[in-house]
Amino acid sequence: xxxxxxxxxxxxxLALSLSLMMAVPAMAYNNNVESAxxxxxxxxxxxxxxxxxxxxAATKGTYWAVGGTGYASxxxxxxxxxxxxxxxxxxxxxxxxxxxxHDIGGTQTIPVGSDHDAIEAGGPWGTYxxxxxxxxxxxxxxxxxxxxxxxxxxxxxxxxxxxxxxxNMNWSTMYASExxxxxxxxxxxxxxxxxxxxxxxxxxxxxxxWSWGSEVIPLQxxxxxxxxxxxxxxxxxxxxxxAAAPGEGGCFIATAAYGTSSAAEINVLRxxxxxVLLESTVGSQLVEWYYQTSPPVADFISExxxxxxxxxxxxxxxxxxxxxxxxxxxxxxxxGTED
Numbered sequence: 457x458x459x460x461x462x463x464x465x466x467x468x469x470l471a472l473s474l475s476l477m478m479a480v481p482a483m484a485y486n487n488n489v490e491s492a493x494x495x496x497x498x499x500x501x502x503x504x505x506x507x508x509x510x511x512x513a514a515t516k517g518t519y520w521a522v523g524g525t526g527y528a529s530x531x532x533x534x535x536x537x538x539x540x541x542x543x544x545x546x547x548x549x550x551x552x553x554x555x556x557x558h559d560i561g562g563t564q565t566i567p568v569g570s571d572h573d574a575i576e577a578g579g580p581w582g583t584y585x586x587x588x589x590x591x592x593x594x595x596x597x598x599x600x601x602x603x604x605x606x607x608x609x610x611x612x613x614x615x616x617x618x619x620x621x622x623x624n625m626n627w628s629t630m631y632a633s634e635x636x637x638x639x640x641x642x643x644x645x646x647x648x649x650x651x652x653x654x655x656x657x658x659x660x661x662x663x664x665x666w667s668w669g670s671e672v673i674p675l676q677x678x679x680x681x682x683x684x685x686x687x688x689x690x691x692x693x694x695x696x697x698x699a700a701a702p703g704e705g706g707c708f709i710a711t712a713a714y715g716t717s718s719a720a721e722i723n724v725l726r727x728x729x730x731x732v733l734l735e736s737t738v739g740s741q742l743v744e745w746y747y748q749t750s751p752p753v754a755d756f757i758s759e760x761x762x763x764x765x766x767x768x769x770x771x772x773x774x775x776x777x778x779x780x781x782x783x784x785x786x787x788x789x790x791x792g793t794e795d
Contacts, residue, residue, distance in 0.1 A: 487548055488572070489697060494514060494696040495516070495517030497687070497691070498510070498513050500599065502690075509600055511597065511599075514592045514594075514595040517545055544591070545589055547574065548572050548675060548677065549573060549673050550568055550674040551568055554568065555574035556652070556655045556656055556670070558655070558671070560647075560668070560669065568674070572676055594611055596613055598614075601625075603622065603623070603624060604624075606619065617641060619636075620663060620664040621634050621662055622635075623635030631679055631680070631682065631699070632681075633659075633679040633701060634659060634660050635659045636659070638661075638662070640664065640667075646670070647665070647666065647668060647669050648665055651665055651669075651670035652665050652670040652671065655672055660674065660675045660679075661674050662675060676698065677699055677700050678700060680697055681697045682694065709750050709753055712754040713764050713767045713771075713772045724779050
């Protein structure tokens with residue numbers, strides 16, 4: 457009986473969540489989670505304990521665009537990866553943050569818009585258009601038992617060149633935290649050493665002192681959900697999808713609706729997530745889907761006070777009521793309980 461009530465609670469909350477997703481119109485953002493997902497394929501070593509090791513190359517992946525003009529339109533040289541504008545990956549920038557650029561033309565601090573895009577106007581190659589990193593063929597991913605590194609390899613796999621994103625790899629939760637300050641290891645010297653770190657670089661940022669200058673793009677989320685899929689033999693497909701860390705809030709829509717991340721109602725939803733959803737495969741997949749799809753919806757809601765009220769009273773409050781009403785059951789339920 458307890459398990460049945462928990463299942464019914466999950467179903468009701470999912471129905472309310474889906475009704476919200478359907479009610480909010482689709483936004484034509486330049487950047488979204490899909491376009492910012494990084495794809496890799498290649499050989500890895502399965503360590504046999506749930507961890508993998510090796511260095512694999514980025515692949516084209518999918519680039520979602522509405523009116524995007526692509527890499528070729530901003531750089532007079534041929535696109536080294538693909539002649540078409542579609543392909544590569546975006547940098548999913550923090551919609552409430554500022555991007556910093558410093559090159560031979562000067563410095564710029566640019567507020568990131570609700571489209572999660574950081575555009576450098578008048579940079580060394582002119583204005584950046586989506587995708588931010590169309591030269592995807594020059595990137596690689598190194599995985600170890602404890603760490604991950606996204607590197608610009610200059611076309612040679614494994615040479616340890618500039619690393620704009622890296623951090624701790626938690627294989628038990630399949631989550632890669634962006635914890636590190638970008639670093640330029642070999643292959644030349646950065647033009648302005650230490651500039652990125654002094655201007656907002658560090659954890660939760662795409663940051664690097666390059667040979668041409670420096671850039672810092674604050675990330676909306678603290679890291680990436682990692683998915684490893686076998687292709688047979690030692691070949692694997694790996695994706696890094698922007699996501700909040702498990703247990704790290706992540707109630708984007710509820711936070712937007714209440715105007716704070718510390719509301720008592722949000723704590724109830726977090727408890728339901730941690731004690732029920734994350735305890736099952738299906739529930740974990742639902743949480744991952746929510747992390748991927750809700751940030752742009754939350755941005756849209758936060759900009760309209762009337763919409764915040766509607767969402768709070770017609771969607772979030774009913775979800776909180778359902779979770780609170782059944783908390784005496786799911787709060788003490790343990791895995792395998794079927795009565």
